[in-house]
Amino acid sequence: MIEFRDVTKRFDDGTTAVNGLDLVVEAGTITVFVGPSGCGKTTSLRMVNRMIDPTSGTVLVDGADVLGVDPPTLRRGIGYVIQQAGLFPHRTVLDNVATVPLLIGWTRRKARERAAELLELVGLPAELGHRYPVQLSGGQQQRVGVARALAADPPVLLMDEPFSAVDPVVREGLQDELLRLQAELDKTIVFVTHDIDEAIRIGDKVAVMRTGGFLAQYAPPAELLTRPADDFVASFVGKDRGYRSLSFVDSSGVEVAEVPTVVEGAEVESSSDWRLVVDAEERPQGWVAPDASVVPGGSLYEVGASIRGALDAALSSPSGLGVAVRGDGRLVGVVTARQVLDVIESRRG
């Protein structure tokens, strides 16, 4: 658990980066600090491992005041992932990951073994271990950065805009990977980003900060979307928040109906109905329109996933019917946007 008690940081030039921050990061959760530049999110993060010391107030990690610990010792017990990964260009990937174990006195052999385990954990092939960082893609470098932070198995992980330098597709993959790792490792993670979508996607709780170092709202993501504390949070959270909040509503109440299907490659004739094309394993492949032309399908949603997916499946489908599949991709049935909206309406009441 990490606790900020009335923490203020004023820099020598007179700017106040953090202003009376009171906040508790629960153990085993991902807490995201998000806000525009100058809101004090990175300063707050860096006060946890004493890269910056507060002007007043107290930061506690597991009940102990961080000011009571010598900074290098404190830092060896706290994982840190920095923007652009910050890998050592002159060390191989394996030696980068082994950094903290070596600092705390492990033998080189044991540290390298641990590093190899971690590469596997973050989904990197073992042969990358002998390359230098410059020989890796941006996404791979970030994974190495995460592996390095986890090497000595610290209970707390600080992540300072770790994925901001990679392209959106890679970023989404890294976010998924982080969530998968977290489900396995159960760390206490503080994650700083300026990207509200990233915050909402990965945070168990999100602290929205405002320029001048004020905490505007500290709440689970669904609450930020449905009940923003003020206009600042509402505008920071951004457009479509009503729609985006559906990500946090499950789709279990939506009744799935049967749909006529045709097997891929079979002869089709015109008919009054849309028919779903499926392959031999009953996985949806697209639609056959009433005039017998074949049309690509819309998005699919997995039964039990968020209702946002169900609504999007219906809205994006050429037939107006959203296709529900099981985890293995097999067809379950279809829903209409009307049905989904009815479920949303009934949940309100």
Added chain:
Amino acid sequence: MGDIAKYLSDAGTRAALLDMLLDHVYLSLVPLVVSVVLAIVLGLLCHRFRQVNAALIGLSNVVYTIPSLALFAIIPAVIGTQVLDPLNVILALTVYTTALLVRPVAEALAAVPAHVTAAATAMGFRPLRRFFTVELPLSVPVLAAGVRVGSVSNISLVSVGALIGTGGLGTLFTDGFRQRYLAPIIIGIVLTLVLALVVDLLLVLLRNRLTPWARAGGAP
């Protein structure tokens, strides 16, 4: 050509040449090693303290403009050594080479990316360990370039020392001029060149050994 063969035919001359060559190596490389250490310390000070940086860079520029012969002659007066003491040449060359190396070292340290040093600090490196295991190794390519220039410059400047009577291959030039005899001069030039090339080659090998990472290719 006949002159040179005749000159070299004497075993005593050959032994003397070897002595001069070894003297030359000693007089040029000791200052090089000492100044690398000094330049690293001073470069670190420049890197950490801005005022030191301005002062030292200015001073090193001035030092480099002092003519070598003048410096060889001033040093005994300043530190009280004998005029013929080889220490004079070693000190003078140390001063030159250090002046030459301070700026590249300071610049190489400044060029280490901030996110790399921040990551090192955040992982719990203490400042001294961070300097020796992260910042300094990353400065080696730039430092090595400076050392290569320094080695060539030292090897040529040691010859000037012969004018005030300290050993080395420069003695061949002074002797040759005095006796109006070309052979020792030509041999002196050839040996100096070969020595400079061999030392440079060794420095390149050393640099490559220290920086395998610098020649790793980009992302596949």
